[in-house]
Amino acid sequence: MKRPTSLDIAAITGVSQATVSRALSHSPLVNDETRERILSVAKQLHYKVDSNARKLRSKKIHTMAVLISADLDNPQNPINPFFLPMIGSILQYAGEKGYDIITSLQQPSDDWGTDYGFSRRADGIIFLGCKDFESYTHKFEYLNEVGDPWVVWGVNRPDCARLCIGSDNEDGGFKATAHLARLGRKRIAYFGKSSKEHPEFRERYEGYRRALQAAGLEYDPRLHRDCFLEREEGMNEVGRMIEEGVEFDAVFASCDLLAMGVLQGLNRRGIRVPQDVSVVGFDDLWVCSSLSPSLSTMRQDTEAAARVLVDGLSNLIENEDVRDIRLPAQLVVRESCGGLSRMN
Amino acid sequence: MKRPTSLDIAAITGVSQATVSRALSHSPLVNDETRERILSVAKQLHYKVDSNARKLRSKKIHTMAVLISADLDNPQNPINPFFLPMIGSILQYAGEKGYDIITSLQQPSDDWGTDYGFSRRADGIIFLGCKDFESYTHKFEYLNEVGDPWVVWGVNRPDCARLCIGSDNEDGGFKATAHLARLGRKRIAYFGKSSKEHPEFRERYEGYRRALQAAGLEYDPRLHRDCFLEREEGMNEVGRMIEEGVEFDAVFASCDLLAMGVLQGLNRRGIRVPQDVSVVGFDDLWVCSSLSPSLSTMRQDTEAAARVLVDGLSNLIENEDVRDIRLPAQLVVRESCGGLSRMN
DNA sequence: TTGTATGCGTTATCAA
DNA sequence: TTGATAACGCATACAA
Numbered sequence: 001m002k003r004p005t006s007l008d009i010a011a012i013t014g015v016s017q018a019t020v021s022r023a024l025s026h027s028p029l030v031n032d033e034t035r036e037r038i039l040s041v042a043k044q045l046h047y048k049v050d051s052n053a054r055k056l057r058s059k060k061i062h063t064m065a066v067l068i069s070a071d072l073d074n075p076q077n078p079i080n081p082f083f084l085p086m087i088g089s090i091l092q093y094a095g096e097k098g099y100d101i102i103t104s105l106q107q108p109s110d111d112w113g114t115d116y117g118f119s120r121r122a123d124g125i126i127f128l129g130c131k132d133f134e135s136y137t138h139k140f141e142y143l144n145e146v147g148d149p150w151v152v153w154g155v156n157r158p159d160c161a162r163l164c165i166g167s168d169n170e171d172g173g174f175k176a177t178a179h180l181a182r183l184g185r186k187r188i189a190y191f192g193k194s195s196k197e198h199p200e201f202r203e204r205y206e207g208y209r210r211a212l213q214a215a216g217l218e219y220d221p222r223l224h225r226d227c228f229l230e231r232e233e234g235m236n237e238v239g240r241m242i243e244e245g246v247e248f249d250a251v252f253a254s255c256d257l258l259a260m261g262v263l264q265g266l267n268r269r270g271i272r273v274p275q276d277v278s279v280v281g282f283d284d285l286w287v288c289s290s291l292s293p294s295l296s297t298m299r300q301d302t303e304a305a306a307r308v309l310v311d312g313l314s315n316l317i318e319n320e321d322v323r324d325i326r327l328p329a330q331l332v333v334r335e336s337c338g339g340l341s342r343m344n
Numbered sequence: 345m346k347r348p349t350s351l352d353i354a355a356i357t358g359v360s361q362a363t364v365s366r367a368l369s370h371s372p373l374v375n376d377e378t379r380e381r382i383l384s385v386a387k388q389l390h391y392k393v394d395s396n397a398r399k400l401r402s403k404k405i406h407t408m409a410v411l412i413s414a415d416l417d418n419p420q421n422p423i424n425p426f427f428l429p430m431i432g433s434i435l436q437y438a439g440e441k442g443y444d445i446i447t448s449l450q451q452p453s454d455d456w457g458t459d460y461g462f463s464r465r466a467d468g469i470i471f472l473g474c475k476d477f478e479s480y481t482h483k484f485e486y487l488n489e490v491g492d493p494w495v496v497w498g499v500n501r502p503d504c505a506r507l508c509i510g511s512d513n514e515d516g517g518f519k520a521t522a523h524l525a526r527l528g529r530k531r532i533a534y535f536g537k538s539s540k541e542h543p544e545f546r547e548r549y550e551g552y553r554r555a556l557q558a559a560g561l562e563y564d565p566r567l568h569r570d571c572f573l574e575r576e577e578g579m580n581e582v583g584r585m586i587e588e589g590v591e592f593d594a595v596f597a598s599c600d601l602l603a604m605g606v607l608q609g610l611n612r613r614g615i616r617v618p619q620d621v622s623v624v625g626f627d628d629l630w631v632c633s634s635l636s637p638s639l640s641t642m643r644q645d646t647e648a649a650a651r652v653l654v655d656g657l658s659n660l661i662e663n664e665d666v667r668d669i670r671l672p673a674q675l676v677v678r679e680s681c682g683g684l685s686r687m688n
Numbered sequence: 689t690t691g692t693a694t695g696c697g698t699t700a701t702c703a704a
Numbered sequence: 705t706t707g708a709t710a711a712c713g714c715a716t717a718c719a720a
Binding site for chain 1: 347390391392393394395396397399400405412414416419420421422423425428429431432433435436439444445446447448449451455457458459461462463464465490575604607608611630631634635636646647
Binding site: 359360361366373374397400464 | 705711712713
């Protein structure tokens with residue numbers, strides 16, 4: 001089947017190519033009856049605008065690039081499962097707003113400033129996470145220099161990013177820890193990163209510290225366990241803590257994957273959750289409700305996130321005002337922190 | 345910063361624009377020394393080819409569309425987690441092969457035949473799954489009429505698709521069931537679809553039937569439980585089976601999400617896994633090893649799948665020979681089916 | 689409200 | 705090995 005062009009439609013309809021173009025881009029400068037005729041012929045021939053020609057000619061190309069933080073050393077599971085529903089909602093919502101999405105993994109070798117804007121493949125970029133913000137700083141700065149709009153999820157670094165969107169991590173860390181304290185837990189451990197290279201985890205850590213203070217609990221560095229995103233790390237780290245003889249009765253893990261590892265580690269050592277140790281995670285991965293014990297966690301609203309990201313980037317592209325947004329993270333109580341049971 | 349064009353590079357280098365274009369597209373028709381000069385200037389200016397101009401002019405646009413099967417009624421989790429690592433690997437591998445990827449959810453309203461090829465947004469389409477193949481048949485047929493190359497994962501329908509790629513579901517279903525029979529299980533239930541609308545699950549079901557026969561076990565329709573992709577369905581269905589008084593000592597669930605629901609349902613009723621009932625799933629989602637009991641399953645190799653899909657579509661696009669491929673599914677034994685424990 | 693003419697930044701064809 | 709020149713299919717300034 002041959003692909004028809006706007007010239008074909010014009011010839012059949014008996015109008016000029018320009019009028020066809022106008023009719024198809026919903027220009028008001030076209031007679032209703034003419035438009036009807038054009039649209040009907042276009043539909044009959046299954047005509048679609050050549051997106052490349054359109055993008056070449058127009059200033060805006062109505063396309064967003066989504067760059068996903070990925071662990072390329074782990075081909076089995078390169079993308080953090082937290083991002084899955086977010087990607088789904090971004091695809092859905094951006095589609096509704098008329099944006100195409102091109103997706104890519106964050107490659108350290110890439111030159112984002114030119115790979116998208118300069119090659120005119122996208123009007124702007126959404127960064128989903130960023131494993132180590134510091135090491136990418138110069139890339140982001142170059143992106144700013146080039147002038148391409150971009151938004152980043154999670155990382156709160158207004159010094160560098162024109163628009164930062166994420167959950168209110170400090171508040172989330174506070175709520176999680178405060179809940180554990182309210183349950184009477186006195187020796188609450190923090191599992192996760194806390195350095196400035198990982199701003200979103202650092203914030204959760206700061207919330208943890210504030211909650212300890214608010215509850216009158218002393219901070220003990222031995223309860224501060226440095227680990228990152230993997231289940232295995234959580235499992236190993238909790239084992240190490242036990243071997244070191246550190247006493248604890250609760251764990252706030254800065255993400256659910258770590259929390260899952262902690263649950264597994266405790267389980268293997270016969271430590272009961274929540275009777276002996278309460279555990280709260282962060283993210284609310286879909287699997288939390290299927291674990292046993294089911295995992296209490298700070299829920300991040302990925303659907304809202306997707307909307308705010310797409311709207312924010314869209315505003316940047318259109319040169320409208322934007323402002324950073326912190327979405328509230330919400331405590332979801334399940335079995336792993338005692339109290340209510342069988343909830344969800 | 346202003347975006348440079350090939351004309352700018354030409355002016356600076358003192359050659360014609362045509363030569364610049366040739367140098368940048370690795371044409372052999374250009375003097376080595378000239379090429380060096382051009383590339384160095386291009387690099388200095390951060391020049392990138394305008395992909396829209398290139399795609400407009402050339403026949404092939406080196407872009408694949410990935411259409412993901414999605415449950416749009418479930419905005420919280422529209423994409424099946426099974427696809428996550430596959431998407432990651434597709435992005436990675438297609439990128440290495442020089443293909444752009446545009447991603448979209450399968451919208452029932454879309455006109456795939458023209459939305460991609462006719463709008464020249466992609467050279468071909470990869471379908472990740474398909475909730476109900478029958479209802480989409482006419483769409484696929486139209487796609488064939490239009491001549492756009494496409495590949496589908498999972499569904500084996502050579503009558504319609506030029507290229508079908510998936511796991512060997514029948515063999516997988518057989519192996520899972522045969523393993524349960526080997527453990528001495530006599531009353532093995534099948535959870536999942538079995539109608540022709542869902543070819544990949546039907547095949548798993550057929551493997552189940554064949555294994556029953558091979559083991560000399562009688563087929564009992566009461567052990568044949570119709571349900572689909574959700575954890576909840578698995579949980580509800582196992583409850584229903586128990587209420588109906590159907591005796592069973594094993595479950596082969598046609599996907600891990602169902603199996604997870606089954607585990608939960610059994611757990612709530614105090615039925616022990618694997619002592620009372622053995623459970624085997626299908627997929628090997630990343631969470632299988634974190635459940636308790638950890639879930640035995642038929643592993644689908646998503647990384648191999650990604651390669652085969654991308655290579656297959658690439659071959660279709662280049663008019664080379666293709667042939668359907670069934671990747672072997674591999675039994676992964678974990679706690680839920682007894683036998684070994686603490687494996688993985 | 690419509691048509692004419694031009695150009696977006698490439699790749700491809702031809703001639704040199 | 706290179707340069708001039710013609711498309712690619714559309715959007716838009718301008719004229720009518």
